[in-house]
Amino acid sequence: MTVSLQNLPSPAGEGYELEEAFAESEEARELLRKQREAKQRTNLFAGKVFFLAREVPRGMLEFVLRSFGGKVGWEGPHSPLSPADPAITHVIVDRPAPAQGLQSPRGDREFVQPQWVLDCVNNNLIIPADRYAPGKTLPPHLSPFVDNQAEGYTPEYQKEIDAMKRSAEGTEGTAGTQGTQGDDEEGNRGNGETEKxxxxxxxxxxxxxxEIGEEEKPREAEEEKPVETEELEKLEKQEEKKAKKEEEEKExxxxxxxxxxxxxxxxxxxxxxxxxxxxxxxxxxxxxxxxxx
Structure with missing residues (x-):
């Protein structure tokens, strides 16, 4: 017998279910979530039709686009699509202006540089294509192998993409508190105050x-007593000596x-x-x- 998880709705047409015995297992739920994310990722370009201009690296781009659900045609023999095919949604070019033959009569195609494909895949998000248009200076490439939190620095463009992802996932409302906290931390970093x-x-x-076989114990607050100025100075000197001695002992x-x-x-x-x-x-x-x- 199987039971569906109501708080993890399955995509249309997908029978993602857990055995009743594992329905309350956090590990099983996490595994199910990862399976759904993987399915969603492989459909990133589903419903989109790409046409590769002659100058772009066809082998690599065709492999990536097909792996994530896209359909692909190209300039050259054996292409399943012609440049005039009305189904084409994106044309990938690597020159300042696309050839006249690649233009759509209806003007409903998006022209992008190859980096757009990789940035979309790395972030599991269809990024707006305007910054990747032919002839434009591309945004900085963001490596998926860098842990920005561990490095203590998040590039500005990555922050923009993260905001797009939150908006696309509909989590901006629930993540409001976290977003505010994140902004404060980023503001501190911007002022040169890097958290160590x-x-x-x-x-x-x-x-x-x-080395000394002791455990750290909290210091009990000492009761403050009124003292004369001379006694206060004497106590301060004693505290300085004590602090110096503790530092020397630590070393x-x-x-x-x-x-x-x-x-x-x-x-x-x-x-x-x-x-x-x-x-x-x-x-x-x-x-x-x-x-x-």
């Missing part, structure tokens, strides 16, 4: 506790740690510095690109 991960500090504390413990731990700790520090430098370079490059427009 806590991995390095946490790792250092773990090393210290491991001593770190030096006493195993060499392996020291090496890993230093590597983490170096990686963080490299990441910060890379983020600054990307932001500087983006600013120069804006001024150059």
């Amino acid at each position: 991960p806590e991995d390095v500090g946490r790792f250092a504390r773990e090393i210290e506790r491991e 001593r413990r770190l030096l006493m740690a195993k060499k392996k731990h020291q090496r890993i700790y230093r590597q983490l520090e170096q990686e963080e510095k490299k990441k910060e430098k890379r983020v600054k370079e990307l932001k500087s490059k983006a600013e120069k690109a804006k001024k150059g427009k």
Whole structure:
């Protein structure tokens, strides 16, 4: 016996169901969701008919377009479509202006450069074609293999595409709070305040506790008592000495740690510095690109 999940509606014509025994399993529900996403992705270009101009790399584009549900024709022998076929929805060209023979009498075709196909596939979204028109300067190519959150920097064009995806999925309302929080974080990054991960500090504390065999304990708030000025100065000096001594003790413990731990700790520090430098370079490059427009 099977039971359908009401909160995960199946696409039309698709019998996505779970066995009753697995209906409440989070892992099974996640697997079902991924299966549906994969099905949706393979139909990204469904209902669209592409015609490849002579100068574009036919083999690669034909493979990608067909893999995601599109129909393809090309300039040359054995093409299933002629340039005048009224079914053509997109013409892919790689020159400033398309040839006259590729124009539609009705003017209902979109002309795009090859990068449009790859950007659509990488983001699982049909991106508006106006920025990819023949002769236009293309937007920056966004690699699908870069984790922007881990890098601490999200390109402006990626933010635009993410907004398009939220709009297309109808989740702008439910994601309003998250969007506001994301905007605040991006604003802070724009002001040069890059959030630093806590991995390095946490790792250092773990090393210290491991070496001395102690656990971190919360400090109890000390009751404040009225004191005279001289006593206050004396207490401040004592606190300074205590803080200095604690810092020296921390350094001593770190030096006493195993060499392996020291090496890993230093590597983490170096990686963080490299990441910060890379983020600054990307932001500087983006600013120069804006001024150059």
